[in-house]
Amino acid sequence: MSMILNMMFSVLMFIVGVMVYSMKRKHLLSMLLSLEFIVLSLFYMLYLYMLMYNYEFYFSMIFLTFSVCEGALGLSILVSMIRTHGNDYFQSFSILQC
Template identity: 70%
Template sequence: MAMYFILFTYMFFMGLMSFCLKRKHFLLMLMSLEFVVISLFMNLFYFLSFFNYEQYFVMIFLTMSVCEGALGLSILVSMIRTHGNDYFQTFSILW
C-alpha cells in the first residue's frame, strides 16, 4: 500500500509541476490537470479499497472530473474559435 501511495503522490506532484511549467499553452494545461485528476482518482481508489470503504464516492469523484474535463474542452474550443490559437501570451486583458 505504501508503494502505491508514494507512486501516486509522485504522479500528482509531476502533474502539478507540468501544470506550472506549461502555463502558456492551454491544451497542455488541461492535459496536466487531467493527469493530476487521474492520479488523485487512483490514490483515492486504492485508499478506499485498502480500508474496505464504500466505492460510491469514487464514482462521484469520477463524474465531477469528467464534468471538469468537458468544461475545459468547451472553453478551449470557444477560445480557439474567437482568437485562433490557445496561447495565453497572445491575449490582451485590455482588449
C-alpha cells in the same frame, strides 16, 4: 508493502502533474492535459485509500462524474478560445478584447 508503494507512486504522479502544470503554462491544451493527469492521480489515491480501509467505492464514482464535467468544461473553453483568437496561447488572450 505493495499498498505503500502504490501510494508513493500516486503521490509522485501528483507531484509530476503539478510540476508540468506550473512549467507548461503557455498553452491551454497542455495545462488541461496536466490537470487531467492530476485528477487521475487523485482518483488513484482515492481508490487506494478506499481499498485500504474497505470502504465502498460509491464516492469514487461521484468523483469521476465531477472530473468528467471539469474536463468537458475545459475543452469547451479551449474550443471557444481557439474560435475567437485562433490559437491557445495565453499571451494573445486578453479579457478586454471582445
